[in-house]
Amino acid sequence: MHKLTQRYRYSYILLRQLVKSDFKLRYQGSVLGYAWSLLRPLFLFIILYIVFAKFLKVGGTIPHYPVYLLLGIVLWNYFTEVTAGSVSAIVGSGDLIRKINFPKYVLILAGSFSAFINLLLNFIVIGFFMVLTHVALTSSAIIMIPLIIELFVFSIAVAFFLSALYVKFRDVLYIWEVIIQGAFYATPILYPLSLIPDKAAKILILNPMAQIIQDARYVLVTKDTDTIYTLWGGDRWIWLIPIGITVVTALAAAAYFRKQSKYFAEEV
């Protein structure tokens, strides 16, 4: 028992320090520093607003389309940051791994937490624009909490899997770049689901990222959007599929990472 608390105490200390250092290093050398965490989503919003709300008018009938877009992109960016950043997290710390024994999952957790802090900062900007564009906050916004937990779990699960796989196969970095590009378009981020055929939309929404983004938009921005409920209607239990994918991915990734992490020191 004592050994157990000792072990997690070490992980906790290490995790805290790694997240801290990561945050210190993030905007090092830039004049505006941490302000960029807020400025980046801000400029992103301006671009989206000009391109999609003024010129392309993809949003059509969807109310508050720029905020709707920004929310989708912020959530997607979190997923990209965690997964793409983690691919080389283990290999990049090879020097450390070869010289000291520590729980390797801390490296992935640290990357995930840094991105999470960034996500929270982005939500400040989203909140700002929600007020600005008169988006009413309803009590259903509370659903965001389980949604964000789902997002956190799914992202970190993919991250665990990728980082461990990258130790063995260095192609993973490039493959993941391609996959994430494809997935960006396969997820209804830039376009509303109503634009594509109903059958395709029904399949796409089963992807956890699509489900999370659409649900988040539904509870935060507008009820006038397709979610897994509106698309599948009668099949109430179908929403278990994206959750199931998340859980299965998480368990499989954890098992794989656990098994592989013993040999990281020899293989990196």
Add this chain to the structure above:
Amino acid sequence: MSEEIAISVKNVSKDFVLPHEKVSSIKSIFTSVTKKRNKKADTQHALKDVSFEIKKGEFFGIVGRNGSGKSTMLKILAGIYQPTAGSVRTKGKLVPFIELGVGFNPELTGRENVYLNGAMLGFSDKQVKAMYKDIVDFAELERFMDQKLKNYSSGMQVRLAFSMAVRAEADILLIDEVLAVGDADFQRKCFDYFRSLKGAGTTVVFVTHDMDAVREYCDQAILIENSQLVERGLPSKVAASYTKMFTDQAKGADESSKEQKRWGNSSISYKKVSVSHNKLTSANKEITIKLTAVANKEVENPVFGFLIKNSAHVQILGTNTKIIRKDIKILKKGESIELEWTVPNIFNEGLHYIDPAIIHDGGQVADWWEEAAAFRAIKEDKTPFIVSPDIGLTIGSK
């Protein structure tokens, strides 16, 4: 209390799989499936069935040559590598110093690195804060703590790292040749620290080539050679085996490996080759080489000689009976002869080999025996040259 076991290693083996062609891209997985699986991976046995125990409070040395598996052993003790077979049990907080300053980030300031490295050693922010002043004082870096680590000299980095390392309140310390870095002053600091540990009941495992350090500090030691534990016990015994290993290696005098390295028509052949010192220190002014030969048939005007090579197989000196004009007229069948050569100790540090030879009738080789014997020269005042004789100097002033 002192009989408590701190580390117990049972039948530990470690294999590394070395694929001929590392399959590290997805494409090569497919191609190697289609190609036939004839590329069998080589397994390197880094350790074979090693068992030992270390008692609490012991200063324990692990010695061995490069590539013998001693560092692998240390990494297994540290939990960095997993043993392929066997088990390792440790008791208490273990801190490895495979390298000083693990996790130092050049982009962070000295202060931030102290906290980061502290976390690696298992200290919380609070604990680091409490000892921060001591760390900085010990490293003598007060003025530099808010500078980025990349602007530190390597000596400053080592000082900071060492200053962190000595704070680690470990029950077991694993040290891998940390002493090899740093200047004389720093090394002395390290030794002082080790001395203080000896009194404090810390178990120290120490991997090194330095037999003097083993003799001075260790209570127990093991020798690992060719992935196996070949000697254990008192450090003097282990250090002696370690030194002997090098002498034996080249001593062709053991009958075993003479074939390839010995040739000639055997009309006369050496029976015995011996040296007065296996280990030649500066106190020895000369070395005596004794050659005993016997004639298998009658030979006129045989020439006996030898040459000495250093560890790089450079021939550094040699002579024979013809050069020194001590001619031997005739050797009858069955007659034996003994030659005792005295060579001044001009040798530089390292292993030296003796090649005795017998030639007759203007160039026919009767016996040429490469590396028939060897000795090790030890010179405190090494020079980077082939030989290192005592050179006199008188300084006068006018």
